[in-house]
Amino acid sequence: MGVDMAEELLKGNFKVKNPVKVEKQAKSEPVHEQLRKRALASLGGSMVYMERKNLTWDGEKG
Amino acid sequence: MAKILMINPVIREESAPQNIPYGLTLLAGIALEKGHQVQFYDENAWRKGDKVIAEVCKADDWDVIAIGGLTTTYGSIKKILRIVKEVSPKSFIIAGGGIITSMPKEIMAWLKDIDLGIIGEAFVTWPEVLAKIDDKDFDFSKTLGVCYRDKEGNPILTNVRPNIKDLDVLPYPAWDLLPLEIYFKNSQNLLSEAAFMAKRRIDVMGSLGCSLICKFCWHLGTTGDMLVEENEAGIKDVRFTYGRNIRYFSPRYIVDMVKILVKKYNVDHAYFVDENFMTMDVASGRTWLKELSDLWIKEGLQPTSRRDGVPDDQNKGGVFWSGTSHASLAQKETLDKMYQAGCSSLVYGIESFDPVILKNLGKGVTQKHNLEAPRICMESGIIPVPNIMIGFPQETFFSIRTTIECMIKLGIHAKPHFATPYPGSEWYYTYKDSILEQYNGDLEAFIEDLGDASKITAVISHNFSPAQLLGLQMIVMQRNLRLLDQTEKQWAAANALMKPLAVPKGSFHMVNKKIQAPIEEASRAL
Numbered sequence A: 001m002g003v004d005m006a007e008e009l010l011k012g013n014f015k016v017k018n019p020v021k022v023e024k025q026a027k028s029e030p031v032h033e034q035l036r037k038r039a040l041a042s043l044g045g046s047m048v049y050m051e052r053k054n055l056t057w058d059g060e061k062g
Numbered sequence B: 001m002a003k004i005l006m007i008n009p010v011i012r013e014e015s016a017p018q019n020i021p022y023g024l025t026l027l028a029g030i031a032l033e034k035g036h037q038v039q040f041y042d043e044n045a046w047r048k049g050d051k052v053i054a055e056v057c058k059a060d061d062w063d064v065i066a067i068g069g070l071t072t073t074y075g076s077i078k079k080i081l082r083i084v085k086e087v088s089p090k091s092f093i094i095a096g097g098g099i100i101t102s103m104p105k106e107i108m109a110w111l112k113d114i115d116l117g118i119i120g121e122a123f124v125t126w127p128e129v130l131a132k133i134d135d136k137d138f139d140f141s142k143t144l145g146v147c148y149r150d151k152e153g154n155p156i157l158t159n160v161r162p163n164i165k166d167l168d169v170l171p172y173p174a175w176d177l178l179p180l181e182i183y184f185k186n187s188q189n190l191l192s193e194a195a196f197m198a199k200r201r202i203d204v205m206g207s208l209g210c211s212l213i214c215k216f217c218w219h220l221g222t223t224g225d226m227l228v229e230e231n232e233a234g235i236k237d238v239r240f241t242y243g244r245n246i247r248y249f250s251p252r253y254i255v256d257m258v259k260i261l262v263k264k265y266n267v268d269h270a271y272f273v274d275e276n277f278m279t280m281d282v283a284s285g286r287t288w289l290k291e292l293s294d295l296w297i298k299e300g301l302q303p304t305s306r307r308d309g310v311p312d313d314q315n316k317g318g319v320f321w322s323g324t325s326h327a328s329l330a331q332k333e334t335l336d337k338m339y340q341a342g343c344s345s346l347v348y349g350i351e352s353f354d355p356v357i358l359k360n361l362g363k364g365v366t367q368k369h370n371l372e373a374p375r376i377c378m379e380s381g382i383i384p385v386p387n388i389m390i391g392f393p394q395e396t397f398f399s400i401r402t403t404i405e406c407m408i409k410l411g412i413h414a415k416p417h418f419a420t421p422y423p424g425s426e427w428y429y430t431y432k433d434s435i436l437e438q439y440n441g442d443l444e445a446f447i448e449d450l451g452d453a454s455k456i457t458a459v460i461s462h463n464f465s466p467a468q469l470l471g472l473q474m475i476v477m478q479r480n481l482r483l484l485d486q487t488e489k490q491w492a493a494a495n496a497l498m499k500p501l502a503v504p505k506g507s508f509h510m511v512n513k514k515i516q517a518p519i520e521e522a523s524r525a526l
C-alpha cells in the first residue's frame, strides 16, 4: 500500500508526488522542550513559564 | 476515647487533587498520639460524591465529625455538612481552618450545624477540645481559640490561643490515613523539569508565617497575625494585624521527615507549602536554608544529577524540592547551595512590575528587585516561577504596559491572576462594602463564588471594570502592546467619567499595625 495514511497530512484519492508527512515527535525530544510546549499551552493562574535561555535581556549593565 | 471522623472537603474541583490536607493530617497525627480513635475520609482525593459521604457518616457512631480548609472549600463543606447532619445527627461537629478563622461569625451563622469552631492555630486547642468531649464537658467558654454557641445558638468567640513556641514538637502528618496513591498519580507538574519528571511528589512544611504584609495575603490567624477583641458593640470578634510570630522547623526535623517519606513511600519530590522560605532565612540570620541544604546532602537526599553535575533528566535518585522565594530577600549564595541540594523551582510573587503598585503592596520590593531576582534565580540553576497579577486598586493602562514590557524583557509567559480580596486579607476588609455592593448585599454568594483567582469575583480596581480586566488579562497573556495601545486610545478618556466599583474603607477587623499576638514562652510537648 505504499505510504502509511495515518502519517499523511494531505488526505485524497491519489498519491501526490511529494507526500507531506507528519513529523513524528522524536522520542528523544529533550525534557525542557516537552515541558516548554506543555507549559505554554496551559498558562493560567499559578502556571507561568519563564524562558530558560535566549533571554532578550541580560540585566542593566553599569 | 472519642471516635472521630475527619473529612477533607473538595478543593479546586476543576483539577485533579495535588496537595495533601496538611493541617488536617497534622491534627489527625496529634489525635492519634493522644489515643483517640480516628478515621479520615479524603473526599478531595476520592471525589466520590454524596452517596459515599453518607455511607462514611453511617460507618460508625461518631462522637466528633471534624471538617475544615481554606475559604474556597465553603461550597463543599456546606454540602457535606448537610449530609452529616442528616445521617449522623448526634455527632458533635467541629470546623477549623481558614474558612472559619477569617469570618467566624458569618460562617457559624450560615452553617448552623457547626457546633464548635476552632479559630486560628489548632495544635493545642484541638486536643484540648477532644479531651473535654471525652469528659462529656461541652462548656467551651473557658477554652482559648474557639467559637462556641450559647444556649440560643449565637456564636461566641473566646480569646486568642497563643501560638506554640517550638514547631519541632509536632508529630508528622498522619500520611497513612490518606489515599496517597491518588496524590502521587498527579505528581507531575510543569513548574520545572524536575517537577515534570516527578512520580511521587508530596507536600512538606518547613515553616509557618511570613514577615511581610502583602495586602492580598493572609496568614490564617495562625502566625501571630490575629487578635480577638471587642468591637464597638462590645462583641468579641477577630482582628488581623501586621504582627507575626515567625517559626520554622529545625533542618533536622525536616530532613528526618523527608527520609521517612522516602523510606515509606519512595517520594522523589518535596513541595514545601511554606509561605516564604526567604523571610524565614532572614529571621534565622541567614543560616536556616544553608543548614537545610547541607543536611539534605549529608543525609543522602541530594538528587544524583545535582551531585554529578549532569542535567536533571539524567537523575537516578534522590529528592528534588521546591518552594517560595522573595525578590528582594533571596541571595545568590543561598540559592547556589539550595540548587546543589536539589531545589528545582521557586515561586516568586512578582505580581506587577509597576513601581506605584509595588509601593502600595506591602511586599517590600521595587521594580528593580522584580527585574533582577528571576534572572539571579535562573542563573543558580533553580527555575523561577514568577507569578503575575492584574486588577490592583491602582492598576492603570500605564502599569499594565510596564508589566508587559518587563515580562517581555525577562521572557515571562503568564496568564495573570486577578487581584482578589480573599477573606482574611487586608484587601477583603478594606473593600468589604464594595464587595457587598457588587454581590447585592449577599456575602455568602461572594464566598461561594471564590475559586482560584483566574476568574473575576469582586473587583477591587479603582479604574477598571470586569469587562476591561478580562480583556486586559488576554492582552497581558499575549504580551500584546499594540492591542493595549488601541484599548487605551479608545478608553482612557472615558475613565474620567467612570464611577469606580471599589472604594477603600477602614474596618474593625484590620489593624494596620505591628501588634504581635501571643506566643508561648517555652517549648513544651503537646
Ligand code: B12
Pocket (backbone or CB within 6 Å): A045, B011, B012, B013, B019, B020, B021, B022, B023, B024, B026, B027, B066, B067, B068, B069, B070, B071, B072, B073, B094, B095, B096, B097, B098, B099, B102, B118, B120, B121, B122, B123, B126, B205, B209, B216, B217, B218, B219, B220, B222, B273, B274, B275, B417, B422, B423, B424, B450, B451, B452, B453, B454
Ligand atoms: C497548600 C496550599 C494550598 C493547596 C491546598 C491545600 C489544602 N489541601 O488545603 C492548593 C494549592 C490547592 C491551594 C489553593 C489555593 N490557595 Co492555598 N495555600 C496553601 C498553603 C501554601 C499551605 C496550607 C497548609 O498546608 N498550611 C499548613 C497547615 C498546618 O495549616 P492549615 O492548613 O491552615 O491548618 C492549621 C489551621 O488552619 C487549623 N485547621 C485547618 N483545617 C482545620 C480543620 C479542623 C477541623 C480544625 C479543627 C482545624 C483546622 O489547624 C491547623 C493547625 O493550626 C497556604 C499558605 C500557608 N503556608 O499556610 C495557602 C493558603 C491557605 N491558600 C490561600 C489561597 C488564597 C489559595 C487560592 C485561592 C489561591 C489562588 N489564587 O488560586 C487557591 C484556592 C483555589 C480553589 N479553587 O479553591 C490562602 C487562604 C485564603 C483563605 N481565605 O482561605 C493561603 C493562606 C495563602 C495566603 N497566604 O494567602 N492552597
